[in-house]
Amino acid sequence: LEKELDYTAVKFAHKKLNSIYIGGGTPTTLNPKQLDRLIRKIKCSFDLSDLVEFTVEAGRPDSITKEKLMVLRNHDISRISINPQTMKQETLDLIGRHHTVQQTIDSFYLARELGFDNINMDLIVGLPGESLSDVADTMEVIRKLAPDNLTVHSLAIKRAARLNIQRERYQDFEIVNTADHIALTSKVAEEMGLFPYYLYRQKNMAGNFExxxxxxxxKAGVYNVLIMEEKQSIVACGAGASTKRVWVQPNPDGTHRIERAENVKDVAQYITRIDEMIERKSRLFTKE
Known part of the structure; x- marks a missing residue:
């Protein structure tokens, strides 16, 4: 990863860096020293004078500690994400999440105490066995916490997800996501002073919603806007990372040519084939 970061820093030294997002997984699975090393590497390698947002997806509450949050604070990370998915403990247990509702609440308040003033929380609507009443209960807990950002996902069952691999375990649980669920989350968000600023769709989403x-x-996430609008190139490093090049010159119809370079997901393969991953980026950005 450090080798890929070194290449990226040199290759794009002439570009202005306005947003950094460490996520796509759970960076806080790293221990405090590793997390500090990663952020120091980024700060030492890149010119951050034009940076407007630095996000770290803390993600799973069971991976968050005071020591890790202090590392983020000491590096002036401007935005973090703490993701409960739901505030119903039975559902968390059912879908294999290893954190508790109380861990989510404790992690959130700890982050606030340490001075984080831009916290996102992710929820999933349409989880097995959850009713409209369950979603309402979750939203009331979220209302009390008062995050600065809230991302409401409609359940999308991916091939490698536990819900798909162990589908027989969940066959007796109804998966429901209706317009009423979406309207409820939207209403509570508005009452909290939160307003929609981006949306996107995925395959296999419950209820065919966004x-x-x-x-x-x-407090809107700059990176979220940039990646959804697809008007700016995004250089991604690490296993499973997807780099996107957006050509500045528009097509005759006003759209822009977009191509991607994918890193392999398997960590061992990523390490072994790091030179190939770097070469993929190089080819992408030397194309006419």
């Missing part, structure tokens, strides 16, 4: 990001004024 994922919607809500934010308080001035």
């Amino acid at each position: 994922n919607v990001g809500y934010a308080a004024p001035g």
Whole structure:
């Protein structure tokens, strides 16, 4: 990863870096020293004078500790994400999440105590066995916590997800996501002073709805907007990372040519084939 970061820093030294997002997984699975090393490497390698947002997806509450949050604070990370998915403990146990509702609440308040003033929380609507009443209960807990961002996902069952691999375990649980569920989350978000600023869709989504990001004024995630609008190139490093090049010159119809370079997902393969991953990026950005 450090080798790929070194290449990226040199290759794009002439570009202005306005947003950094460490996520796509759970960076806080790293221990405090590893997390500190990663962020120091980024800060030492890149010119951050034009940076407007630095997000770290803390993600799973069971991976969050005071020591890790202090590392993020000491590096002036401007935005973090703490993702409960739901505030119903029975559902968390059912879908194999290893955190508790109380861990989510404790992690959130700890982050607030340490001075984080832009916290996102992710929820999933349409989880097995959850009723409209369950979603309402979750939203009331979220209301009390008062995050600065809220991302409401409609359940999308991916091939490698536990819900898909162990589908027989969940066959007796109804998966429901209706317009009423979406309207409820939207209503509570608005009452909290959060307003929609981006949305996107995925394959196999329950109810055929969208994922919607809500934010308080001035707290919208810059990276989220940039990646959804597909008007700016994004260089990604690490196993499973997807780099996107957006050509500046528009097509005759006003759209822009977009191509991607994918890193392999398997960590061992990523390490072994790191030179190939770097070469993929190089080829992408040397194309006419």
